[in-house]
Amino acid sequence: MFVHLSGAVAARAANLWREIEARDEDEYxxxxxxxxxxxxxxxxxxxxxxxxxxPPPDWAAAGMGDIIPxxxxxxxxxxxRLNPAQLRAVTTVDGPVLVxxxxxxxxxxxxxxxxxYLLGExxxxxxxxxxxxxxxxxxxxxxxxxxxxxxxxxxQLTIGTFHAICARILRREGAAIGIAPTFTIADDDDQAAxxxxxxxxxxxxxxxxxxxxxxxxxxxxxxxxxxPREFATSASDYADEQVAIVYGRYQEALAAADLxxxxxxxxxxxxxxxxxxxxxxxxxQRYVHVLVDEFQDTNVAQYAxxxxxxxxxxxxxxxxxxxQSVYSWRHADIRNILNFxxxxxxxxVIVLEQNYRSTSTILRAARKVIAPNRQRKEKSLFTExxxxxxxxxxxxxxxxxxxxxxxxxIERLAAxxxxxxxxxxxxxxxxxxxxxFEKLFLRHRLPHKVVGMRFYERKxxxxxxxxLRLCYNHNDVTSLDRVINVPPRQIGSKTLADLRLxxxxxxxxxxxxxxxxxxxxQTQVPCPISARAQNALAEFGRTxxxxxxxxxxxxxxxxxxxxxxxTGYAEFLKDxxxxxxxxxxxxxxxxxxxxxxxxxxxxxxxxxxxEDVALAGDADEYDASAEAxxxxxxxxxxxxxxxxxxxxxxxxxxxxxxxxxxxxxxxxEERRLLYVGITRARRRLxxxxxxxxxxxxxxxxxxxxxxxxxxxxxxxQGTARAVQGRGRDWTRPSAADRSSPTSPVLGGSRPSHPxxxxxxxxxxxxAPTVFRPGERVSHPRFGQGVVVSVERRGDDQEVTVxxxxxxxKRLLSSLANMKVLA
DNA sequence: AAAGCGTTTATTTTT
DNA sequence: TAAACGCTTT
Numbered sequence: 001m002f003v004h005l006s007g008a009v010a011a012r013a014a015n016l017w018r019e020i021e022a023r024d025e026d027e028y029x030x031x032x033x034x035x036x037x038x039x040x041x042x043x044x045x046x047x048x049x050x051x052x053x054x055p056p057p058d059w060a061a062a063g064m065g066d067i068i069p070x071x072x073x074x075x076x077x078x079x080x081r082l083n084p085a086q087l088r089a090v091t092t093v094d095g096p097v098l099v100x101x102x103x104x105x106x107x108x109x110x111x112x113x114x115x116x117y118l119l120g121e122x123x124x125x126x127x128x129x130x131x132x133x134x135x136x137x138x139x140x141x142x143x144x145x146x147x148x149x150x151x152x153x154x155x156q157l158t159i160g161t162f163h164a165i166c167a168r169i170l171r172r173e174g175a176a177i178g179i180a181p182t183f184t185i186a187d188d189d190d191q192a193a194x195x196x197x198x199x200x201x202x203x204x205x206x207x208x209x210x211x212x213x214x215x216x217x218x219x220x221x222x223x224x225x226x227x228p229r230e231f232a233t234s235a236s237d238y239a240d241e242q243v244a245i246v247y248g249r250y251q252e253a254l255a256a257a258d259l260x261x262x263x264x265x266x267x268x269x270x271x272x273x274x275x276x277x278x279x280x281x282x283x284x285q286r287y288v289h290v291l292v293d294e295f296q297d298t299n300v301a302q303y304a305x306x307x308x309x310x311x312x313x314x315x316x317x318x319x320x321x322x323x324q325s326v327y328s329w330r331h332a333d334i335r336n337i338l339n340f341x342x343x344x345x346x347x348x349v350i351v352l353e354q355n356y357r358s359t360s361t362i363l364r365a366a367r368k369v370i371a372p373n374r375q376r377k378e379k380s381l382f383t384e385x386x387x388x389x390x391x392x393x394x395x396x397x398x399x400x401x402x403x404x405x406x407x408x409x410i411e412r413l414a415a416x417x418x419x420x421x422x423x424x425x426x427x428x429x430x431x432x433x434x435x436x437f438e439k440l441f442l443r444h445r446l447p448h449k450v451v452g453m454r455f456y457e458r459k460x461x462x463x464x465x466x467x468l469r470l471c472y473n474h475n476d477v478t479s480l481d482r483v484i485n486v487p488p489r490q491i492g493s494k495t496l497a498d499l500r501l502x503x504x505x506x507x508x509x510x511x512x513x514x515x516x517x518x519x520x521x522q523t524q525v526p527c528p529i530s531a532r533a534q535n536a537l538a539e540f541g542r543t544x545x546x547x548x549x550x551x552x553x554x555x556x557x558x559x560x561x562x563x564x565x566x567t568g569y570a571e572f573l574k575d576x577x578x579x580x581x582x583x584x585x586x587x588x589x590x591x592x593x594x595x596x597x598x599x600x601x602x603x604x605x606x607x608x609x610x611e612d613v614a615l616a617g618d619a620d621e622y623d624a625s626a627e628a629x630x631x632x633x634x635x636x637x638x639x640x641x642x643x644x645x646x647x648x649x650x651x652x653x654x655x656x657x658x659x660x661x662x663x664x665x666x667x668x669e670e671r672r673l674l675y676v677g678i679t680r681a682r683r684r685l686x687x688x689x690x691x692x693x694x695x696x697x698x699x700x701x702x703x704x705x706x707x708x709x710x711x712x713x714x715x716x717q718g719t720a721r722a723v724q725g726r727g728r729d730w731t732r733p734s735a736a737d738r739s740s741p742t743s744p745v746l747g748g749s750r751p752s753h754p755x756x757x758x759x760x761x762x763x764x765x766x767a768p769t770v771f772r773p774g775e776r777v778s779h780p781r782f783g784q785g786v787v788v789s790v791e792r793r794g795d796d797q798e799v800t801v802x803x804x805x806x807x808x809k810r811l812l813s814s815l816a817n818m819k820v821l822a
Numbered sequence: 823a824a825a826g827c828g829t830t831t832a833t834t835t836t837t
Numbered sequence: 838t839a840a841a842c843g844c845t846t847t
Contacts, residue, residue: 134836697838
């Protein structure tokens with residue numbers, strides 16, 4: 001997520017910083033600070049970037065209250081413009097509360113206003129509030145918005161992701177249960193590397209014991225707080241016994257390397273709270289008010305944390321929507337929502353049912369799509385918004401035509417000028433679908449950005465970070481393995497094997513063994529490594545020891561310089577190829593991240609940097625300000641909203657995904673995924689699918705998604721057969737589908753190539769607001785204007801409007817959201 | 823030790 | 838298609 005600091009957030013932070021620096025620091029007297037002393041050391045914002053941009057105690061000293069206009073501190077502003085349900089959710093602060101928040105119902109608003117209410121009206125010390133989110137982005141947004149409402153105290157809040165909060169507490173208190181304070185966090189790749197090492201040691205075949213499958217079993221166990229020992233005792237069949245063996249070894253390997261994986265962060269915190277009552281008590285006392293966002297996505301371990309921390313004062317408020325639970329494959333457990341009322345006696349349940357986001361057409365469609373799910377609480381979502389346009393369903397000949405159609409539609413809508421590209425998103429089930437959109441958007445010269453190419457998963461970034469991790473935690477053998485021969489240093493697998501053997505014989509870590517070689521110490525155990533390889537290792541060891549020393553003296557950015565220089569990595573990357581250049585550019589970007597990190601808080605440690613980077617997600621990447629179409633998976637789109645949404649690839653096997661069609665529960669999740677996608681749209685929704693699609697290089701016929709059956713026809717426009725057939729079972733191919741692509745249902749012969757997409761021909765009666773020349777209108781962005789002329793565009797209107805001091809605008813009635821003024 | 827070549831496999835991925 | 842992996846050759 002750190003990258004994202006380089007965007008708008010960074011700019012804003014930099015401004016605040018400058019303003020703060022410009023002020024005197026003599027008004028220091030704050031009571032929050034005293035509060036904090038009382039509660040022991042400061043946790044602060046666990047937000048990574050924001051935390052360190054503004055060191056907590058300085059906020060008050062800096063007189064931030066003067067910077068923010070006084071009106072925001074008014075309690076009225078906090079409770080103003082909330083509907084009755086929202087108001088109850090904000091002001092019910094004694095006792096447990098379960099908020100069921102439908103899409104677009106003002107959930108974030110409720111949470112931020114609740115916090116502001118606690119601080120401003122109930123005079124709760126900020127340090128007594130704990131707010132947990134799932135993404136850094138959500139946490140950051142929360143801080144930003146609370147800051148507007150309660151500028152003084154915002155910095156004293158504990159707001160962060162589950163994992164960030166756990167990591168922070170464990171780093172400080174973990175020693176009590178044997179966790180080194182210098183632990184580093186193992187990501188997916190590290191996990192795989194450790195498992196593979198374990199398999200190798202056991203002499204097990206990777207083919208018969210796929211590391212991914214093993215990891216998934218282990219992760220599932222950790223998610224429900226089953227440790228390796230317990231797993232072994234309860235293993236009931238042979239497969240489980242196998243897993244148990246690997247699980248045990250895996251944990252040992254992690255522990256030896258002072259590594260915690262993501263699941264460990266959660267499970268270890270629970271262990272800590274269970275085994276150390278004094279620690280538990282301290283945190284329970286501190287956190288009087290606990291809030292949890294996206295509660296439907298919590299797993300058992302996270303729920304245990306919430307239960308325990310919240311047990312002190314019993315003011316736990318959770319917000320969620322089981323219809324938007326799309327991470328069960330990551331062990332999120334919807335039952336947490338159901339169990340909440342049971343586990344927190346006296347829970348008040350508040351349902352937010354009014355949708356402020358979408359047209360009633362879109363909301364109706366969404367309700368119909370989600371309705372067949374059995375695992376849900378019945379809700380009655382409603383909206384006072386207008387009906388808006390019908391939903392467009394489009395059948396493309398293949399994935400190229402699909403992307404071409406989407407591009408053309410976006411161009412058409414953008415030409416109407418009411419629509420900015422940043423208000424458009426194209427969503428799909430799998431990341432691989434993005435490729436064809438990128439290709440065609442490039443051809444159309446349509447600006448776009450793909451959310452999800454994970455910056456921190458790139459080889460070069462991981463390599464460089466591994467060097468940093470190795471500086472901080474020299475037991476981190478995963479990182480050592482990664483970089484010991486990158487760039488090539490003549491250290492191959494044989495040398496490494498000998499090195500491990502030798503280290504084991506001496507009873508020391510691999511890094512220590514290298515150190516021994518580097519300093520030329522004599523050893524009791526003879527070294528089985530060739531002189532040449534010994535030299536190579538010694539050289540590497542000396543480099544690392546220099547860097548390790550540097551890591552204690554330099555800020556992260558300067559340390560990075562040293563790493564790139566002294567390891568030869570910079571030179572290694574700059575090999576003259578285009579790819580090398582691209583990789584180097586990525587490293588430069590990481591350097592920029594580090595620069596910002598060091599600049600905003602020179603005191604911040606390498607540990608903090610590594611933690612931020614390890615816990616950084618990449619939905620964070622999403623930058624709403626760029627003038628470009630967003631390409632994004634349905635999963636990553638959760639929590640976002642756009643004026644216009646295209647959901648592509650709605651075919652059997654893709655959505656629902658082929659791996660999900662066997663299982664009823666998984667099918668329900670696919671349905672929720674589509675529901676999430678639909679409810680992202682504010683004004684217009686396009687659903688597309690392809691009759692043929694190439695996947696894995698193989699072309700094949702496709703059937704429209706079964707979910708089309710649940711889409712009421714009167715909400716849809718378009719000729720696509722998915723919405724023409726009556727009660728047809730799409731899961732079974734019809735005679736027509738099996739025939740050639742020129743079958744009549746497809747509307748006669750279709751060119752196989754970039755066909756001009758059939759426009760939205762159906763003139764329908766459902767017209768949006770009708771404008772007439774001479775009328776005075778108001779536009780949300782341009783203000784008041786006068787209609788010059790009007791032209792029909794299918795069932796839409798292109799309205800030419802003159803606004804004072806602005807060039808004449810041509811706007812599409814359906815998009816511009818203009819109102820006629822009396 | 824490193825480069826080259828055929829084989830295999832293919833969701834989603836808040837952290 | 839493409840990337841990741843393991844085996845073979847240089």
